[in-house]
Amino acid sequence: MAKLEQAIDNHAANLDEETREAVRLASKAKTEKRVNALWTDFDDPNALRKLASQVRQHALDNLPDYLEQAEAAFQKNGVQVHWAEDGDQANAIVLDIMRRRGASKVVKSKSMVSEETELVPFLEKHGMEAVETDLGEYVVQIDGDHPSHIVTPIIHKNRRQVGRSFEREGLGEYTEDPLELTRMARRHLRQKYLDADVGMTGANFVVAESGRIVLVTNEGNARFSMAATKTHIAMVGIEKIIPREQDVPLFLSLLGRSATGQPLTVYTQFIGGPKSASQEEGPEEMHLIFLDNGRSDILASNCKEILRCIRCGACMNVCPVYRQTSGHAYRSVYPGPVGAVLSPLLNKAGFPDLADLPKASSLCGACQEVCPVDIPIPDLLLRLRNKGKQEHAPKTSINTPGLSFWALAATQPAAWKTGLKLGHAMNVVPHALLDVNPSAKSWRSTRELPPFRGGDFRSWLKAHEKKGGAS
Ligand code: SF4
Known part of the structure; x- marks a missing residue:
């Protein structure tokens, strides 16, 4: 049995029923909210998805030009632009900025690229204090865990587990009341913002035309991170570019609805540089780190469409494999259908290490149907399976x-x-x-074999047509 299939089977078998139910219910609820939000508010959401897909693909097809335009626009706004070939370079740039600023404490809002570069452990290793301020990410950090979803990092945890973690860390007495848990985290994190020297963020979009980053959060933690600190560092993947300001509303409309079923994420910020002379508060310096980390190679591959991803998580919520296994089974930063394509391509250890990931799919096509930028994920999975088979034929099942x-x-x-x-x-x-057969036994230990009902499809179709049913 391939490594991933084994990992998924083990993970699925070891998931306790409460966690499995939490993941299933949360992902199902988000999927339903998404459908309501899109089809209630728009006459034809699919036309918007197509348009968003074209805009993103256009930006990727002309990426060098847009990156050059973005760099010039950011510099004009007083932003210091850095380029990092890989995660190690990006982390080193952050450390260098912190040392030059005499900083030792950083507060961070959620950013998948910094998960990718493993920034927090890197900074801690170099004597810096780095605190995640997104509530889910904070829980993951204090538990020494990893996010299992790109939008809701602790979809695999329940409030009782969070209550126990907060009690252990001295945030307050045990409670499982979500409101009280949120208050405890808020009290604790507010002081961290005030004590910090540097605020770190990612960016949901980078607008080439204006040299502004667009950031969305539901907790307002990104704005606290920037408002209270003297230095703002944003780390983004080079693919996050969108050409014009007028493209932003399209993506904001699709992102909030696709991710959580909200018409708009609660806080949307447009950041175009450090504070101006007339502003009393805000960062004196802003740095933007553009990270490649394998993206240029993906752009040159036959899977380049995956770079259109706007990290909404909708493909995870709808995926029958993700719902059964949760995110850790994908053993990479990006789980679910998007991760099954992106992770093997971005993987530091090279493609073979995660070459079995594209097989973690039933190819039902639900991921493409919900994707706000219409990424043909099933086709990409097949291309990667083919790549795996051609490059590592003896190992493939x-x-x-x-x-x-x-x-x-x-x-x-x-x-x-x-x-x-x-x-x-x-x-x-x-x-x-x-x-x-040991493989059959292992496979069956987590599944019920349905009874064979017989009949063949052609006979069924003929009988159905005779009855006048729809084809
Ligand atoms: S692949 Fe599409 S659905 Fe999945 S996270 Fe990216 S944008 Fe969302």
Whole structure:
């Protein structure tokens, strides 16, 4: 069994029922809210998705020009622009800025690229205090855990677990009241903002035309991080560019609705540089780090469409594999369908280490249907499976006897029909006999084999058409 399949099976088997239910309910609720928000507010959300997809693809197809335009615009606004080839370079730039500013404490709002570069452990290793200020990310940090969803990092935890973590860290007495837990975190984090020297953020979008970053949060933590500190550092992937200011509303409308079913995320900020001479508060310096970390290679590959992603998380919420396994089973920063494509391509250790990730999909197509920038995720997964097969053929499960047998039957109509007739035998074969094969036993230990109901699709369709049913 491939490494990932094993990891997913183990993870799925070890997820306690409460956690599995929490992930399933939360992702289902978000999916329903998304549908309501999009179809109530717009006549044709799919037309908006197509438009957003075209704008993002246009930006990617002309990325060098837009990056150059963005750099000039940011510099004009007084922003210091840095370029990092990989995560190590990006982290080193942050450390260098902090040392030059005599800083030792940084407050951070949620940013997937800084997860990618493992910034917090890097800064801690160099004697800096780095505090995550997004509530979910803060819980992940104090628990020594990892986010399992790109929008809701602790989708895998419940309020009782959070209550115990806060009590352990001395934030207050144990409670499982969400309001009180939020108050405890707020009291604790407010002081951290006041004590910090540097505020770090990512950016949801970078506008090339104006040299402004657009940031959205539901907790307002990004604005606290910037308002209270003297230095603002934003780290962004080079693909986050959108060409014009007038493109921003389209993406904000789709992002909030796709991520959480909100018409707009609660706080939206447009940051165009350090504080001006007339402003009393705010950072005296702003730095923007553009991170490549493998993105240029993806842009040159046959999977470049994945760079259109605006990190809404909708594909995770709707994915039947993600709902069963939660995010940690993907063993990478980006879980779910987007992660199954992006993670192997961005992986520091190279493609082979995560080459089995694209197989973590039923290819049902739900991910593409919900994607606000219409990324053809199932096609990309197939391209990556093909890449894995070509580059590492002996390790891929397509060569396993089970699939070879299936391929033979599926390409021989007579064998297929005989197989369907024999299928009823499966209902009477004692399961113990199937379990003789260790792989089959492991597979079956987390699944119920449904009874074979028989019949073939063509006969069913003919009968259905005769009855006058829709085809
Ligand atoms: S791939 Fe699409 S649906 Fe998934 S996170 Fe990215 S933008 Fe959202």
